[in-house]
Amino acid sequence: MSLRPVIVGGGSAGMAAAIELAGAGVASVLVDEASRLGGVVYRGPLRAGVDLGYLGARYSKALKQLHADFAACAEHVDVRLGSRVVGGDAQRLMVLDEHEHLQPLDYSHLLLAAGCHERAVPFPGWTLPGVMLLGGLQLQIKSNVVKPLGGTLIAGTGPLLPLVACQLHAAGAKVVGVYEACAFSRIARQSLALMNKPQLFLDGLSMLGYMKLHGIDMHYGWGVVSAQGEAELSGVSVAPYDAHWQADMSRVQRQPAQTLAVGYGFIPRTQLSQQLGLAHGFSDDGYLRADCNVWQQSSLAHIHLAGDMGGIRGGEAAMLTGRIAAVSMLHQRGVLDAEQAIERRERYLGRLAAITRFRSGVERYTARGPAQIELAQPDTVICRCEQVRREAIDLALAQGVEDMASLKMRTRVSMGDCQGRMCVGYCSDRLRAATGRADVGWLRPRFPLEPIPFSAFQHLGTEA
Structure with missing residues (x-):
């Protein structure tokens, strides 16, 4: 198989998946928008010689171990830092590289480990x-x-x-x-x-x-x-x-x-998974997340999810789900037979079970109260990109708006550069409260997922 697996996200899930693939001799491409690997959990300091002792001994040990394990297999991983995935389909991604050039990236298998953003x-x-x-x-x-x-x-x-x-x-x-x-x-x-x-x-x-x-x-x-x-x-x-x-x-x-x-709390970054057309559902807390099975496979079997993309469970769980996704890819590529893959998956799932039970307890006590949406006053800005205030949303709801698409058309929420990362959570909460429905729809992100400079197309136009 000539095409390599592509991993989107260089956090703990993406790094663990690359390590698992490399251990079986499979090379991969890892794309991350940051200047260093590790994600928000294990990225570490941006300057050399900085002592992170104030973060605790256990954290420092885990940080060093993950980066040491990755360094040991780095020759099998094509790391592309400073690169943002701005769109794609079931066979190809479009990547804005560190030089602000737009590049296509074909893949045999895809792991989405893009993490989450804060609510x-x-x-x-x-x-x-x-x-x-x-x-x-x-x-x-x-x-x-x-x-x-x-x-x-x-x-x-x-x-x-x-x-x-x-x-x-x-x-x-x-x-x-x-x-x-x-x-x-x-x-x-x-x-x-x-x-x-x-x-x-x-x-x-x-x-x-x-x-x-x-x-x-x-x-x-x-x-x-x-x-x-x-x-x-x-x-x-x-x-x-x-x-x-x-x-x-x-x-x-x-x-x-x-x-x-x-x-x-946090919400999975589903912009790319939505654009790829994967199946999604709603969590108990109301946020949108892509569906995945016990192999971390999405509704398209060659596209996998790991880390916070499949549920907010922390750094240790992210590494385990990244490894499970890699095992699934190895099985699909014929590197592992079914018995080997299941045995390895069950070992990781056993370690994941205790974390899942722990996180369930956390989710129960951190479950948000419905009255929180009333904090905003009529003149409070809800959509920071388009400067939409609560009073505009109140008016739309009073006029009978019952879904996200209609609210977007009526008020312009989510039409800015961030495509709703900041405002969609509040808006969907208001719609659920007003309609009594759990599913009030969602807004499929448009291409590009993030703004692209005109210079990104210069080399493409020259070649054409």
Whole structure:
């Protein structure tokens, strides 16, 4: 077979898949838009000689091990960094390379390991300079590029909140408080499920101990209401949330802060999987994700999904799903027979099962309350590309709009450069609340998935 497998995404899932393929002597092409491999979890610092000790010994060990394993098989992997996949079909991708040239890339098998993006939650003041998403702030810490000035307030839900708080403090930044939207009792009810990964559970307890030792307050059942400031953030209003995440406005407190890091979970990056025409469904949390089976195969058997593309389960699970996808490719290429492939797959699935049970507990306690969509006020911007405000969405719903396509035509949401990455989550939540339906449709991304400079077509025009 002359064509090689192509892996889109150089994070833990993509790297693990390339390692598995190389171990069987199969060369692959790995495409990633970043300047270094590792994804948002294991990319590491952008400068040489940087000590990441403040991120913890276990993280540093995992980071070094993954990169060492990859280096050992690098001769079998054609790594193309600084390259973005802007479209494709069932046989070919279109890639904007590091020189901003548009190149076709044919493949025998395809692994989509493009990761996820953070869920945007609009509230008054969320577009102010100084307000950022939690994962983006953590990536800055891991890259050792910058750290926030002044006090940082962290709000949202999930285990990433205390983790980033500890990492920020250890890196020398000031954390003024952490506000977890879920009540402590709701988290405690998931203790049994969380014990499926006892080391992670103990890590969580140790982080809470670290925060208490260093005077970082953890507030359970509280969430962000609004952010204030003129040219930049100066303060954050928080309030108690009830079980449905309805804020008690009679108990609002204003905290001074120069940085607000908001983290309400992640959504798979499905733009490419949608454009390829793969089958999709909705998760319990309402986000769109591509369907895949126990082999990590999509609705097209030669196209596989791994990492957060198949569900948000963390870096360790991403590596295991990447390896399972590679095993499936090796079986399809005749490198492994059915018995060998099943035996290897079951070994990886056994390790994945405990992680899945652990993540199920996390998902139950971080399940968003439906009242959160009411944080945005009529003049709050929802679609940042097209400057669409909530009042325009309210009007469209009042006029009978019941699906995403109609909402897009009526209001222009998702018609900007990001193609809805920031606003579609909120809009689909509003539509589900208004119609009572789980499936309100989705918007298939157009080509190109990202803006392309005119210079990218120069060599193609010359050749023609």
